[in-house]
Amino acid sequence: MARQTERASERSDPRSRVPSVAVLLDDPAIQQLIGVWSRPLVLDAIRETLDAIRSELASKTVALKAGAPSAGEIVARVEAALLETEKDRLRPVVNATGIVLHTGLGRAVLPRRAVDALAGLSGCCNLQIDIETGLRGKRNYMSERLICRLTGAEAAMVVTNNAAATFLILSALCKGREVVISRGQLIEIGGSFRLPDCIHQSGATMVEVGTTNKTHLRDYEAALTENTAMILRCNPSNYRIVGFSKSVGTEKLASLKARQPFVLVDDLGCGALVNLEDYGLPKEPTVQDSLAAGADLVCFSGDKLIGGPQAGIVVGRKDLIAYLKKHPLSRMLRVGKLTDLALEQTLRLFLDPETLARENPTIRMLSAPADALKKKALRLQKSLAKRAPNLRVEVVAGESASGGGALPAAPIPTWLVCVASPDRSAEELCRLLRRHEPPVVARIADDRVALDMRTLLDGEERLVGAALAAIVS
Numbered sequence: 145m146a147r148q149t150e151r152a153s154e155r156s157d158p159r160s161r162v163p164s165v166a167v168l169l170d171d172p173a174i175q176q177l178i179g180v181w182s183r184p185l186v187l188d189a190i191r192e193t194l195d196a197i198r199s200e201l202a203s204k205t206v207a208l209k210a211g212a213p214s215a216g217e218i219v220a221r222v223e224a225a226l227l228e229t230e231k232d233r234l235r236p237v238v239n240a241t242g243i244v245l246h247t248g249l250g251r252a253v254l255p256r257r258a259v260d261a262l263a264g265l266s267g268c269c270n271l272q273i274d275i276e277t278g279l280r281g282k283r284n285y286m287s288e289r290l291i292c293r294l295t296g297a298e299a300a301m302v303v304t305n306n307a308a309a310t311f312l313i314l315s316a317l318c319k320g321r322e323v324v325i326s327r328g329q330l331i332e333i334g335g336s337f338r339l340p341d342c343i344h345q346s347g348a349t350m351v352e353v354g355t356t357n358k359t360h361l362r363d364y365e366a367a368l369t370e371n372t373a374m375i376l377r378c379n380p381s382n383y384r385i386v387g388f389s390k391s392v393g394t395e396k397l398a399s400l401k402a403r404q405p406f407v408l409v410d411d412l413g414c415g416a417l418v419n420l421e422d423y424g425l426p427k428e429p430t431v432q433d434s435l436a437a438g439a440d441l442v443c444f445s446g447d448k449l450i451g452g453p454q455a456g457i458v459v460g461r462k463d464l465i466a467y468l469k470k471h472p473l474s475r476m477l478r479v480g481k482l483t484d485l486a487l488e489q490t491l492r493l494f495l496d497p498e499t500l501a502r503e504n505p506t507i508r509m510l511s512a513p514a515d516a517l518k519k520k521a522l523r524l525q526k527s528l529a530k531r532a533p534n535l536r537v538e539v540v541a542g543e544s545a546s547g548g549g550a551l552p553a554a555p556i557p558t559w560l561v562c563v564a565s566p567d568r569s570a571e572e573l574c575r576l577l578r579r580h581e582p583p584v585v586a587r588i589a590d591d592r593v594a595l596d597m598r599t600l601l602d603g604e605e606r607l608v609g610a611a612l613a614a615i616v617s
């Protein structure tokens with residue numbers, strides 16, 4: 145009797161009619177998915193989907209009559225689960241934000257020649273052997289040589305990023321001793337990089353001088369003790385202290401070395417190698433300026449104004465760089481062949497200032513004249529009028545930002561294509577653009593989607609047009 149009831153309830157429980165994993169694996173539609181996504185990933189998606197279905201059925205006591213979903217419905221859900229997991233994989237996106245060095249979007253767009261060089265690296269390479277002798281050779285040889293040639297530095301070194309460069313410098317040269325820094329330069333860069341924490345972790349003792357808005361040479365001078373190993377200057381990243389403010393330049397700080405020896409370090413952050421004024425942009429201190437002003441070491445990122453791969457670069461005195469290279473941390477912070485090659489190819493572009501703005505996407509985007517962007521915007525507007533006539537599209541003047549802690553106080557005039565839909569909010573449009581393939585990332589301004597023409601690469605306005613047309617069709 146008890147057994148009979150059990151069987152009856154089993155039959156009426158739709159959970160028992162949910163197909164098994166084995167049955168689903170034989171389904172031709174699932175076999176097709178395996179061909180595209182691989183068996184392990186499809187298996188995961190099937191298990192996830194079946195678990196979800198069983199718990200839905202268990203909780204929906206009233207809807208029991210609806211029964212278990214059909215095989216076709218389950219396959220559709222498995223495919224949706226696969227697409228959902230794949231949506232966050234690393235892949236190309238269209239940057240319509242107007243932020244040229246967008247950390248969330250991979251910062252600098254690599255120059256074509258760097259990408260081509262990476263593609264050519266399908267076999268082995270002489271990462272660390274001397275081709276002449278066959279013995280152990282130097283890593284990063286050509287990148288370092290080019291950095292020295294371009295900056296006039298005695299020596300150079302490449303590590304994983306500029307945060308690592310700062311940490312290496314402090315750990316190797318300041319551990320157990322004092323580093324003097326202005327209160328106006330105790331920066332946080334984002335991604336939890338806070339300079340005071342970095343100094344603390346390195347084992348150095350931080351000696352703060354001055355106030356948030358003003359630091360004088362005499363403040364630094366008064367802080368020097370026999371235990372001072374370093375004065376660290378930090379380029380204000382992504383902020384400016386404006387108004388009643390004062391900071392001390394590298395040259396003045398270098399003059400204190402006549403009083404007692406210490407290492408003067410300039411953390412430049414964005415690492416301009418050329419005078420940006422030549423490209424119609426506001427002045428940004430160059431690496432050469434810092435070295436000429438007497439910095440012993442200068443560090444900066446490879447993927448900010450250089451426009452190359454993520455890397456941290458240290459240049460300066462030969463003896464100090466040699467010492468850094470021997471420090472155990474430098475083994476942990478070294479870069480691989482992909483970074484070295486992409487950096488070398490990017491640096492080569494700086495040898496020819498004539499072609500730099502054409503070949504280096506970062507410099508090209510930053511210096512693109514507003515009227516060329518307006519033309520691009522009008523072309524997109526015209527194409528949208530045909531392809532998506534129910535969108536309200538307007539071309540308006542706006543401002544782009546360099547991002548990445550470069551030129552923080554200098555918005556760059558640009559042209560935006562602003563889009564509104566009668567039946568979707570700006571948030572919804574933005575979300576659908578991000579979910580398009582390739583994803584398009586835009587910002588919202590005045591309840592409209594604002595597409596900045598400055599950060600679109602050649603031809604990408606067509607992708608944006610196609611994405612919008614597909615969304616509203």
Ligand SMILES: *Cc1c(COP(=O)(O)O)cnc(C)c1O
Nearest residue numbers: 305306307379381412413445549
């Ligand atoms: C960006 C920046 C850093 C961090 O550089 P990463 O390459 O992102 O690690 C450090 N210091 C300054 C001044 C910066 O602008």
